Amino acid sequence: MSKVWFITGAGRGIGAEIAHAALAAGDRVVAAGR
Structure with missing residues (x-):
C-alpha cells in the first residue's frame, strides 16, 4: 500500500x-508551491 505525501x-x-x-x-504526492 502506497503512502500519500x-x-x-x-x-x-x-x-x-x-x-x-x-x-x-512509488508513493502518491500532493505538492504545493508558490
Missing part, C-alpha cells in the same frame, strides 16, 4: 527533493 514548498529546494524521492518510491 502532502508537501508544501515543493517548488524548489528540499521540498522538491522530498517530492521526487516519494514519487520514485
Whole structure:
C-alpha cells in the first residue's frame, strides 16, 4: 500500500527533493508551491 505525501514548498529546494524521492518510491504526492 502506497503512502500519500502532502508537501508544501515543493517548488524548489528540499521540498522538491522530498517530492521526487516519494514519487520514485512509488508513493502518491500532493505538492504545493508558490
